[in-house]
Amino acid sequence: MSATKKQEAWTVANAKAHLSEVIERAQSEPQMITRNGTPSVVIVSVEEWNRKTERKGSLATFLLSSPLAGTELADARLLDEPRDLAL
Known part of the structure; x- marks a missing residue:
């Protein structure tokens, strides 16, 4: 039995027996x-994997490209001294 549009998942045994078909179908959809009986893995095409795992840059690059980059933020910190505590 092979995976069809109605069947949402392959069993391990079915996937082993029809590996070429699993790979072929993974080219168009995961x-x-x-x-x-429990979902274990998802096979996707290399193109899909690369698209999902592509690094978009560092956090620093993201923050520097923010519309707020270069603006001054108001820092309203209290300058109070610490309290004396009787221990």
Whole structure:
């Protein structure tokens, strides 16, 4: 039995027996494989994997490109002295 549009996931045994088909279908949409009835892994195309894991830059780059970069933020900190506590 192979995965069809109605069947949402492959069992491990089915995926092993039809690996070429699993790979072929993963080119167009993610393929879920279950183990003991529980979702275990999803197989996706390399293009999808690269798109999802592509690094968009560092946090510093993100913050520097913010519309607020270069603006002065008001820092309203209290300059009170610490309290004396009787211990």
